[in-house]
Amino acid sequence: AKKIVIVGGVGGGSTVASQIRRLDNQAEITLFERGANIAFSNCGMPYFIGGTVPVRDDILPDVEKFAKKYNVDVRIHSEVTQIDRTKKSVTYQNDSGKYEEPYDVLILSPGAHASVPPIKGLTEQNTFTLRTIPDMDRINAFINENNPQTCAIVGGGFVGLEMAENIRDRNIDCCIIDHSEHVMTLVDSDMAAHIHDHLDEKGVQLFLNTSLDSFANHGRTLHLNNGKSLETDMTILAVGIKPNTELAKQADLSLGETGAIHVNEFMQTSDPAIYALGDAAETPDFLTGAPSNVALASPAHRQAYIIANHLHHTPIRYQGALGTSIVKVFDLTVTSTGHTSESLKQTSFQFQTVTHEALSNAGYFPGAEKLSIKILFARETGTLLGGQVIGGKGTDKRLAVLATAIKGGLTVADLTELELGYAPPYSSPKDPINIIGYKAVDALNKN
Ligand code: FAD
Numbered sequence: 001a002k003k004i005v006i007v008g009g010v011g012g013g014s015t016v017a018s019q020i021r022r023l024d025n026q027a028e029i030t031l032f033e034r035g036a037n038i039a040f041s042n043c044g045m046p047y048f049i050g051g052t053v054p055v056r057d058d059i060l061p062d063v064e065k066f067a068k069k070y071n072v073d074v075r076i077h078s079e080v081t082q083i084d085r086t087k088k089s090v091t092y093q094n095d096s097g098k099y100e101e102p103y104d105v106l107i108l109s110p111g112a113h114a115s116v117p118p119i120k121g122l123t124e125q126n127t128f129t130l131r132t133i134p135d136m137d138r139i140n141a142f143i144n145e146n147n148p149q150t151c152a153i154v155g156g157g158f159v160g161l162e163m164a165e166n167i168r169d170r171n172i173d174c175c176i177i178d179h180s181e182h183v184m185t186l187v188d189s190d191m192a193a194h195i196h197d198h199l200d201e202k203g204v205q206l207f208l209n210t211s212l213d214s215f216a217n218h219g220r221t222l223h224l225n226n227g228k229s230l231e232t233d234m235t236i237l238a239v240g241i242k243p244n245t246e247l248a249k250q251a252d253l254s255l256g257e258t259g260a261i262h263v264n265e266f267m268q269t270s271d272p273a274i275y276a277l278g279d280a281a282e283t284p285d286f287l288t289g290a291p292s293n294v295a296l297a298s299p300a301h302r303q304a305y306i307i308a309n310h311l312h313h314t315p316i317r318y319q320g321a322l323g324t325s326i327v328k329v330f331d332l333t334v335t336s337t338g339h340t341s342e343s344l345k346q347t348s349f350q351f352q353t354v355t356h357e358a359l360s361n362a363g364y365f366p367g368a369e370k371l372s373i374k375i376l377f378a379r380e381t382g383t384l385l386g387g388q389v390i391g392g393k394g395t396d397k398r399l400a401v402l403a404t405a406i407k408g409g410l411t412v413a414d415l416t417e418l419e420l421g422y423a424p425p426y427s428s429p430k431d432p433i434n435i436i437g438y439k440a441v442d443a444l445n446k447n
Pocket of ligand 1: 007008009010011012013032033034035042043044045046078079080081109110111112130131132159244247277278279280295296297298300
């Protein structure tokens with residue numbers, strides 16, 4: 001039987017283990033995870049802190065059950081520290097010592113770590129990042145034990161925005177500090193304005209074009225680059241992540257332009273016996289083919305499927321990621337797929353944009369909610385390149401339609417023809433997606 005060793009047991013690692021088992025009941029699968037948990041939902045952590053998910057174990061599957069269900073030799077608290085490619089073995093370390101484990105195939109899904117900029121005065125006591133379960137537990141314990149009244153969140157990406165809502169749910173005042181001119185760089189600035197207004201309504205103060213210079217007073221005073229200071233009881237740093245590439249580097253595997261692990265279309269690294277996936281891997285952008293490092297759960301799951309099939313002699317090429325994302329910001333759903341105006345400016349595409357303000361469904365039907373939609377498309381052909389939808393109910397549906405349309409290579413004219421299903425509680429006879437299609441066709445005709 002083939003001996004498969006997996007490094008990392010969460011988003012990519014546990015998924016690839018279960019996918020391999022579905023196709024091959026002979027393979028010997030060993031999974032190393034340096035933490036205490038596997039197959040858990042990173043994505044659920046903010047909601048445990050906020051209390052929406054009240055039971056900690058609900059985001060933490062039982063290790064034994066997983067091991068038994070998929071017949072995987074799971075070794076938690078075991079960190080892989082070295083790869084010997086000539087011997088085809090890994091060295092791992094746990095509480096009782098250092099050991100070696102041979103492999104025929106090695107799969108790396110070590111994820112990423114939260115960036116912590118070298119800020120003067122940073123203290124461990126009341127400053128946090130959120131990437132792992134111990135991070136989550138530290139934040140939760142700090143809130144329970146210290147009853148903080150204020151929290152500063154540095155970084156307005158999806159983790160920062162989700163934490164703003166969850167921190168408010170704990171009755172803690174919070175503000176967001178971001179060095180950009182708008183939060184959530186996955187949407188254009190005109191769309192981000194909706195998020196800014198909503199944060200304002202929810203009492204979250206925003207400091208844009210602002211960065212944190214230093215901490216003072218044991219992490220309780222933040223000196224900002226605009227000369228002002230803020231007093232806070234706790235700070236969450238959500239300024240981005242970096243792929244975990246130490247093992248790959250040490251084993252002399254190629255890294256890509258983004259700094260993540262280079263892989264081919266079957267997710268093989270520069271050593272064909274070693275695969276990589278998830279946040280640590282560099283994959284092509286779906287539209288441009290440019291190297292990208294998308295740190296989201298669904299690409300990791302797709303990549304796991306591709307690896308399992310490749311090992312099972314069914315080659316399926318990974319087509320690249322669109323980076324479709326969705327995030328809840330209090331009562332607003334914020335979504336994007338494909339490219340933004342900023343990212344398209346880095347490509348050779350000549351593009352155009354159209355926006356549309358709509359209602360989720362027939363206005364006379366109770367409960368209709370506002371939606372703002374923006375699409376980005378090629379000036380010559382009308383091919384869709386990006387979509388952003390922000391609003392209330394039905395936002396996720398329009399995002400999903402746009403993401404599917406981009407994947408299918410559809411044009412704005414195709415959007416006018418989609419039959420998306422109408423009854424007053426759900427939509428209008430012309431869905432907002434049809435209407436934005438018509439608007440875009442008009443715009444193209446005027447060129
Ligand atoms: P991970 O899931 O992070 O797993 C990597 C694992 O490898 C870690 O457990 C680590 O301990 C282990 N490891 C690393 N090095 C070693 C070693 N040398 N030896 C042994 N073990 C090792 N994505 C979405 O699509 N939607 C969301 O709503 C969403 N929300 C998120 C919220 C938060 C707070 C965070 C942090 C992430 C969120 N993500 C979300 C991102 C998503 O969780 C990741 O894209 C996904 O988990 C990636 O899987 P991965 O296997 O690459 O990395």
